[in-house]
Amino acid sequence: MTGNIVSLAIVLLLLALAVWAVVARNAFLAIAGFVAYGLLLSLVWVRLHGVDVALTEAAIGGGLTGAMLIGAVSRLRGTEAAARAERSGAGVHVLALLLSLGVAATLALCVLVLPDPAPTLAPQVAQNLAVTGVGNPITGVLLAFRALDTLLEAIVLVIALIGVWSLAPERFWGGRPGLRHQADPDGILAYFARLLPPLGIVFAVYIFWAGADHPGGKFQSATILAAMWTLVLMAGLADTPRIDHRALRFGIVVGPLVFIAIGVLGLFSAGALLAYPPQWAKPMIVVVEVALLPTLTLVLGLLLAGAPARRGGGA
Amino acid sequence: MSTPGGLLLALAVLLPFVGMLLGLVAGGRHVRRIAFATMLVGLGIAVGIAWAWLQAGELAYLLGDWSPPLGIALRADGPAVAMLLAVAGVVCGIGLYARADFDTPAGSSESRAAFSYWLLLLAVWGSLNLVFVSGDLFTLYVALELLTFAGVPLVCLAGSGETLRAALRYLLFALCGSVLYLLGVVLLYGGYGTVDMRLLAEAVQAEPIARTALALMTVGLLAKTALFPLHIWLPPAHGGAPAAASAVLSALVIKGSWFLVLRLWCDVMPGVAGASAAQLLGGLGAAAIVVGSVVALRQQRLKLLVAYSTVAQIGYLFLMFPMALTGTGVHDGAVAAGVLQAISHATAKAGMFMAAGLVYAALGHDRIDDLAGAARALPIALLAFLIGGVALMGVLPSGAYLAKKLLLDAADGSGQWAWTWVLQGGAVFTAGYVVLVGVRVLRRPAQPLAELKPISLLSQWAALGLSLASLGLALTAVVGPLPASLISNPLSPKELGNTLAVLAIGTLLAWGLARRPLFSITSGSLRGTTQALARGFEQGDHFIRRWPSAMVAMLGIAATFGWLLARA
């Protein structure tokens, strides 16, 4: 009973924050609400017994997305006023309200008529998990049963990065993303930027390794590493790399390429692309994850950093 | 369950991405070389798939040796194989065209435009192949996102403010479409416990969850395909991108989401879809043809004319649905017609955009009114343009002709006479803008043309090659599995008469609706009326392409679909 009341409270608070994120007066307030929304969402995932998803949501959905939006707000240059002038009339608002209500109501109806007992693939996963050599069923799905999706996910990130890079002004191509940050070397930002990264790295490695049998894994781990990197950049302790740096490029592609190579290896040793021979499943999966870690870290960090914005000057 | 030769499907998907990754790390001048090497191998794989399909029928491959619903299956039937082969061919053609445009200039180690273009071209190719062969709805969601992320940066490759705006509009609207699609997939999983298309086809019932899912997914895909009235983003995006990019966007990218509508309606949920909802799809297609063609005739720039003609041609792609879903099972001839139309459009439109790009490169502008003398100066390029247009008109032996014949056949069979008129009418509109451009470029210029910049011969031949491919597509019926009996003698009086009638009425339309008078004869009050009508269409198009209108239209169509599906 108390469980239901807590869930109800969470849902209502979630809806309130969502409404706030949409109707707030300006972008900054909306984003503040959105970040809070993201954190509350992670709680929702925990209550839905999805700890892996909660970690990913907190890290990427709330954390990185929030950081990116806050970074964007500071570069809006007063375009919000013009946008307010462009607002549609009351008629459109009413129409939009009705249509959105209609969609929400239809979905609610669908939720209420969902089949009972719910169709589920949990038994099949449980049955076949042992063959994959990992104990965490989600890792099993991500890297064994539906490995193609994970490979494509890494490729999606790389393509988004190419897209972001392509937005660079011509004269900055090959240069460094973002502005050079300077922070007071005795200030608190620089202090944390020296203190946190080693802790973050240890934490990230633990989450990465634990992901095989407990909640965790490479995405969450890579996000922590990317966040540490961003912190160091923001404090001015290091500079963003030049985008034509050969080692950087190599780090970006190593994940998907190794994944495909392991897949081909599976073709010759287990009979199908992206298959794993029984005894070698766990080591092969570990190799893939280790290779994906630098790719994800670099791409997530670079997506946050944005398009090249200044000439490089030295490597 | 994996068939021999099924591995080729996986290779067709992975190869372009491997090329993209290798190009990314190699950088500089190697990018273009790697792209061409990938195109060569990829074309070979596509041919191999076609050969394997001709031998053995449907191909299938289980990734990781896990079968659905736990794993992901790749499958290729006739339509998928045809699309794979066509896309491989078009990509190679566009690659040859773009070779000159996106060269790394001497003196710089890496060029932003060249780097981005070749990598994004490969990304589009890989994503499309995935759309054609994936048998899993969630993998298809990832494929759709891949397509969007690869297509959007192509729009603003040139970097100007207007193209950035067009790219952002495209991205936001496409993302709305993706979310609606994903919502549908989630509902289907909730209802049936799988996202595999084969298993869903067996399990799906005509009940609220399936109907809602179909309505949402369809509308999301229509937004990504820019079917009227959801074409808010297409004209400025395709009209503003560099010609080699527009060719990719118009010819290839939009075919991905269209193909998914085909799969959903004809393979996964034909029972849920029903005939009346199919009529709505056809109706939207007809509206697209009319509005797109009229506004195309109003355009003053060649690339915008071609972009609006894409809006019209997309309408053609949806005319197949009323013929395919008549309530008595799926009509295979109509599906074949749709695929043929898609391939005809892909080849012809690529050729037309490439030709427009060559005109721009040589003359420094693409204003239609000032193209007098261009035909003499750029014969190959303008031949490519006009042949592409003629092919889309449905003249023998073009693919559009065969598609039209197949659809007329299907319409006869189900007694849907109204659609035959739409089909014939659409050809007339296409003729209109072919005549419009033809008259302008064949006119003798008042002063000799200004100094022409040199354009690559390879690019010209690539454009002409693709247009000719579209014109001759019906000949593949001789070797392929389509009924060759539908092709009659192109020089018979009936066919010639038909073509001439289409051209004549098209000329009338162009005279009435285009901005500047087509011929120097006194325009009368009739022209005044047609001009007012045309201006009305333009204003209407501009209104519907505002963000709130488009979003309201999108949800309105979803609601209408939901209602029609519930009535079925």
Added chain:
Amino acid sequence: MNVETLYGLGAAALVGIGLYGLIVLAHPLRKIIAFNVMGSGVFVLFGALAKRGAAAGLHADPVPQALLITAIVVAFAASALAVALIVRLIESTDSASLASDPPDGSRD
């Protein structure tokens, strides 16, 4: 009403709220926020389905949860590309408006 249905209904409401924002908000950055709200609504619905599918000793159906992780990452990539475009658009034109020019014939 059990917990999963409650979250499912909440998800439906979130989708509606996000959709409303997408239609009426004019600034593209606000649209991206609304898109993320709508997307998270879809994700919560999926998560509720996963919880309903608890069986065979697992607390939830792992397949939807794995797909969710993929979807969250893809949504982040989409937001990143959109934000980069918005920033570049503003740098280039000092305006974030998505409106296009009217067809008055003089501008093209």
